[in-house]
Amino acid sequence: MPAPRGRRRRTDADAPVRPLPGPWDPGADGGLNGERIAKHLARVGVCSRRDAERLIADGRVRLNGTVLDTPAVKVTEADIVMVDGRRVGAREEARLWRYHKPAGLVTTHRDPQGRPTVFEHLPADLPRVVSVGRLDLTSEGLLLLTNSGEMARVLEHPASGFVRTYRARAFGFIDQHRLDLLAEGIEVEGVRYGPIQAVLDATRGANSWITLSLSEGKNREVRRVLQALGLRVNRLIRVSYGPFLLGQLAEGAVDEIPRRVLREHLGGRVRLD
Numbered sequence: 001m002p003a004p005r006g007r008r009r010r011t012d013a014d015a016p017v018r019p020l021p022g023p024w025d026p027g028a029d030g031g032l033n034g035e036r037i038a039k040h041l042a043r044v045g046v047c048s049r050r051d052a053e054r055l056i057a058d059g060r061v062r063l064n065g066t067v068l069d070t071p072a073v074k075v076t077e078a079d080i081v082m083v084d085g086r087r088v089g090a091r092e093e094a095r096l097w098r099y100h101k102p103a104g105l106v107t108t109h110r111d112p113q114g115r116p117t118v119f120e121h122l123p124a125d126l127p128r129v130v131s132v133g134r135l136d137l138t139s140e141g142l143l144l145l146t147n148s149g150e151m152a153r154v155l156e157h158p159a160s161g162f163v164r165t166y167r168a169r170a171f172g173f174i175d176q177h178r179l180d181l182l183a184e185g186i187e188v189e190g191v192r193y194g195p196i197q198a199v200l201d202a203t204r205g206a207n208s209w210i211t212l213s214l215s216e217g218k219n220r221e222v223r224r225v226l227q228a229l230g231l232r233v234n235r236l237i238r239v240s241y242g243p244f245l246l247g248q249l250a251e252g253a254v255d256e257i258p259r260r261v262l263r264e265h266l267g268g269r270v271r272l273d
Helices: 037-043 049-057 149-156 176-184 221-228 259-266
Strands: 061-063 081-083 096-101 140-146 164-171 186-188 191-193 197-204 207-214 232-241 254-256
Touching: 037 049, 037 061, 037 081, 037 149, 049 061, 140 149, 149 259, 164 221, 176 186, 176 197, 186 221, 191 221, 207 221, 221 232
Parallel strands: 140 232
Antiparallel strands: 061 081, 096 140, 096 254, 164 207, 164 232, 186 191, 197 207
16 A cells, blocks of 8 residues: 655665565566565566556556556466556566766656666666665765665575774774774664674874774764764775675776676575576
8 A cells, every 4th residue: 555645754764674585486576476466577677666556657567468457466486567558578687787877966767856876877788777775875885776676685684794884084083992882783763783893094183084884774873972972074985895895896886796796795695587
């Protein structure tokens, strides 16, 4: 049921923690038991689940020749699904890309405020992708992109243990002893943040460079935690996400992660082909 108008927008921090999927099971992911039509359309790269529901409401989706009027339908690989008169392709192999996000882009497909988005600045030959988590407007650095919702969920889930590492330039005075306290976790304005490993790299005047590693990735976590220590972040760069590194990737560039690397780190938990 759609949320009533006026309700505040959900953030990543509001999302319930779902069980981490185990080894890929075809019965749970589009095999004999099927999957919801909106999920199917998102998985094969047509659009997001939310947009899929809009397509269905507009009568633009057919299942085995019948126009759908509800998204509460499951489909299997044997079904014929058509959108705007064109048959939807078969499952694409799961792929993952590194993207060096510049500051000034919103991590969303459409922004109601009309701000420039990440997806408007991707190469035209890239298939439809979703981001693995988000980087906020002023943050920069490594953003992972994938054509697989399943892969995104596994990478985002805290139980996967994929550590995100950031370099933050922050205004204010701090020492290593106070940063070490973050290893026990911290509560900020009623939100509990898990353990964070923080290292003071350098101090120049009233600005410090700090490297922070964390596993949860809650909404604006680094900024809020450092603010609680009396610091104001004026630059934030994500340099790694699990085994995937920003490295020397140029700002605005996109680079696909090789299949062998995906099999090494995700094989068995995500269907890759």
